[in-house]
Amino acid sequence: MKKSNLDLLILLAKAGGIEKEILTTSRELSKMLNVSPQTIVRWLEDLEKDGLIKKSESRKGTLVTITEEGVKFLEKLHEELSDALYRGIIIGEVVSGIGEGAYYVRQYAPLIREYLGFDPYPGTLNVRVIFPKTIFDALCNVRPIIIPGFTKEGRTFGDVRAYRVKIDNIEGAIVIPSRTIHPPKIAEIIAPVNLRKTLNLKDGDRIRIKTL
């Protein structure tokens, strides 16, 4: 896709133009975007005409700031892209877990029944997320159900965030420990049934998970 004044607007935002006036020159900007200084001058004028930036010339160069309307424009585009990219579809590849899932599902089973409304099959389906880049990207706009942690026989089990999902027509949930900071690469899915068996899945199969 050809470069446009949108690229310039994003560059100005990255350079700090949202919060304050920045001092720059069309030569400097032209180098950064790899277009001619004339093109930059024209784009700056376009952006100003559209009310997205304000600019004034000084002896040292051009003072530019992004207007409130400009910020709104960028925010709207960001939101549209979020909607477009993260529409609640996760694509992943079935992988084998290390068998720990079953143990944890058993411990949380009464709470899963209480908070999610189903008796979980004791085991998780592990899926390596291919799209989007991380599970967190996919789940950013989904409201989690928080399964509260508890202590049992001296062992502490932390809060778990559960996100309702559907695979084919089976409803289940992706479960992530609340204390996890890094986006996990593997989505662990619980469901009322043995998903691997019911959906006849084997390692390497591609599946589509829909968030609810």
Place this chain on the structure above:
Amino acid sequence: MKKSNLDLLILLAKAGGIEKEILTTSRELSKMLNVSPQTIVRWLEDLEKDGLIKKSESRKGTLVTITEEGVKFLEKLHEELSDALYRGIIIGEVVSGIGEGAYYVRQYAPLIREYLGFDPYPGTLNVRVIFPKTIFDALCNVRPIIIPGFTKEGRTFGDVRAYRVKIDNIEGAIVIPSRTIHPPKIAEIIAPVNLRKTLNLKDGDRIRIKTL
């Protein structure tokens, strides 16, 4: 800013073109984007030439799917906008809390010392977030420090997520209970000093918070 083939690409993504082939017509797309069908035909050709979509004609209309390259393009733009918009700057307005902050800061004080490395002033500075739209937007890419919950005199205090920030030159932290699902409108900030007094702030003052 003028509409372009980027708008069309986003529309196709929203319509489901990322995961599968969608059936559409240039007339239908032209209505949705409020441009002429001829423009749509040209944009579709541009997008195909750039390798961002694949299309084929059928008797019922045009079958379109976004290529892997097209998805990468949208993801990159989304990331750039995230960087540009959420560069770790939060702009907000000082407001009065209801005085609960002091109580909680006292309870967590030993853990704040342990996890954040400072003795907190017993009180929080409350800031109504103006930019970005929510605190979560601003903190999405910041790694939190998780202050673990505890029980004291029969009362349970949950995990707290702390995000290191700087206001003027004072380092502190935004603190958010881990179980919070909705993005709070108010950022509660702790610091080694009484921020309101040290920075001479009163209700309604605008401040800039920088995440670290």
